Amino acid sequence: MLVSGDLVTSRIDDRSDAIAVVGMSCRFPGAPGVEEFWKLLTDGTEAVSRAADGRRRGMIEAVGDFDATFFGMSPREAAETDPQQRLLLELGWEALEDAGIVPGSLRGEAVGIFVGAMHNDYATLLHRAGAPAGAHTATGLQPAMLANRLSYVLGTRGPSLAVDTAQSSSLVAVALAVESLRAGTSRIAIAGGVNLILADEGSATMERLGALSPDGRCYTFDARANGYVRGEGGAAVVLKPLADALADGDPVYCVVRSAATGNDGGGPGLTSPDHEGQEAVLRTACAQAGVDPAKVRFVELHGTGTPVGDPVEARALGAVHGSGRPADAPLLVGSVKTNIGHLEGAAGIAGLVKAALCLRNRTLPGSLNFVTPHPAIPLDRLRLKVQTTPTTLHPDPDGAPLLAGVSSFGIGGTNCHVVLEHLPEPAPTTREALPAPHLVPPLLLSARSHPALLAQAARLRDHLSRTAADPQDVAYSLATTRSLFEHRAALPCGNREELVAALDALAHGRITAGVRVDSAVSGGTAVLFTGQGAQWVGMGRELYGLDGVFAAALDEVLG
Incomplete structure (x- = not known):
């Protein structure tokens, strides 16, 4: 069994x-x-x-x-x-x-x-x-x-x-x-x-x-x-x-x-x-x-x-x-x-x-x-x-x-x-409520060309407009189950209506507040060390308490 x-x-x-x-x-x-x-x-x-x-x-x-x-x-x-x-x-x-x-x-x-x-x-x-x-x-x-x-x-x-x-x-x-x-x-x-x-x-x-x-x-x-x-x-x-x-x-x-x-x-x-x-x-x-x-x-x-x-x-x-x-x-x-x-x-x-x-x-x-x-x-x-x-x-x-x-x-x-x-559905699980204020993941789009990126925005706008899909679930799926291509966009997805409006604007070639559009540069991961003076006491404490991935990574680094 x-x-x-x-x-x-x-x-x-x-x-x-x-x-x-x-x-x-x-x-x-x-x-x-x-x-x-x-x-x-x-x-x-x-x-x-x-x-x-x-x-x-x-x-x-x-x-x-x-x-x-x-x-x-x-x-x-x-x-x-x-x-x-x-x-x-x-x-x-x-x-x-x-x-x-x-x-x-x-x-x-x-x-x-x-x-x-x-x-x-x-x-x-x-x-x-x-x-x-x-x-x-x-x-x-x-x-x-x-x-x-x-x-x-x-x-x-x-x-x-x-x-x-x-x-x-x-x-x-x-x-x-x-x-x-x-x-x-x-x-x-x-x-x-x-x-x-x-x-x-x-x-x-x-x-x-x-x-x-x-x-x-x-x-x-x-x-x-x-x-x-x-x-x-x-x-x-x-x-x-x-x-x-x-x-x-x-x-x-x-x-x-x-x-x-x-x-x-x-x-x-x-x-x-x-x-x-x-x-x-x-x-x-x-x-x-x-x-x-x-x-x-x-x-x-x-x-x-x-x-x-x-x-x-x-x-x-x-x-x-x-x-x-x-x-x-x-x-x-x-x-x-x-x-x-x-x-x-x-x-x-x-x-x-x-x-x-x-x-x-x-x-x-x-x-x-x-x-x-x-x-x-x-x-x-x-x-x-x-x-x-x-x-x-x-x-x-x-x-x-x-x-x-x-x-x-x-x-x-x-x-x-x-x-x-037919395979029976698993019992529904209840999502744990995120503390407020909570971190909202960005909605990520990518494509091989700029016109294709705009077309992606249009399709996602249509999908969110005609379904009850949770924008945060969509954002998670896009981040974890989609290939990452050269032309990219990131949109805040905390508010459904604002997200649909931002996607509609992007589909027509307009970039609204909070949206980032760029073309990726090929290469590996870059790390920037800013030197002294860019830190303050307690920096990252709120993020540490809200994001388990960040907390685990910081614990690993600090030993």
Whole structure:
């Protein structure tokens, strides 16, 4: 049993191989971040629109925007580099920051990078345009660089793998990351996937295959199911052994109990799914997790909305999770593809991010575009229910853990299923009241350029304006979990309204009273000895009584 303060994780069933999701980032249609993604889900928004080619798809904004200098790339190298690589650099960095890990602290560490993707549209665009090969074309278009470039920027030495198992690529990447952490080849892992629709050929190919919905919607498990709608975007998660996460005091989105993969051996054809193969991977995942399949509360479906695939998936779920369930407690199912489209190589990580947020928030949003069950999906007999409205995920009356599953299936039969568990929140702690007058920490910002520093101020202003975040907590996080760059600003954060006003002024290039803005000079720590006459009796006594760090340092110096 693992214990951290008041948190007792006996619900993990004494498993030492449990893996924690401690950070995440995403860029999805209609949702440029995790907070926006959760709002999109709970609002029941369908972020699918009509593209320039007339097809409906889920699209992300500003695909070409990229701060090359931030990641040490020249403009020419960035132009020759697949935007999927560029997006992954951003997602990996943001996921680490979300986990409270300073990216620079990982240099030389055994950090594994596992990335799923299945398309290389940028190469198609460049070849079609007859663009000459440049000095960076080879690295810019090589699929392996999706993972390798992130490893290079972070300076990490763990496994670095790009994975292509078609539509299941990114969830298989998560499974490989989990294996690496359990085997000890990685101390921390970043797993994710990307999918950008940059060339028309991919859509035309899937259209000829008959996989795309003519009306551009995913009607998952519905009688109208006629294919899927393509979507683009990406996401990344940071994974650590649960014991390490608890010891480090990390916030945990959820726990990965198991991640199973396998190929279904093929149905009637290469691209036709086989229910027995899908059943096998579901059973294996539950067995590895040590859980009763009937106790899993909900499953985030592969759920593409195809008339062939949906009934096969439903049959497999009914055989594994529906068997033994009471009629009044069906397995709840839904698909994020109804919100943002099918992200293909990044579809699995999109489903995992959704499921992790559902567990953390104890809420399952409704799945869209469902009215009448597909005639080949007898929901009642299979003990399944498509959840169409948001519902609270209440604790199990018998104290069993809250469990969820995530499925992702590749067109060639490579399937993956992950079992997740909700981790109870630790008991809230009461912050000790600071004596008055107390020391208020400054709020520190830093960036690689002055315009980026102003943009940071604008984003933080917006965050404080729309949330109830404690400015002092924000100041602590910025000081301890963010990289320190050349252009810096310090703002007093004793008063929330004044801080927001100061951030707004800084965002517009104005410096108000008490704000300091400067560019750091490279070098080590400097110590200034002022000579005699600059001291007075009792100097530092008040600070000694208020600041434990200062007091400990002074005690050490004075012996």
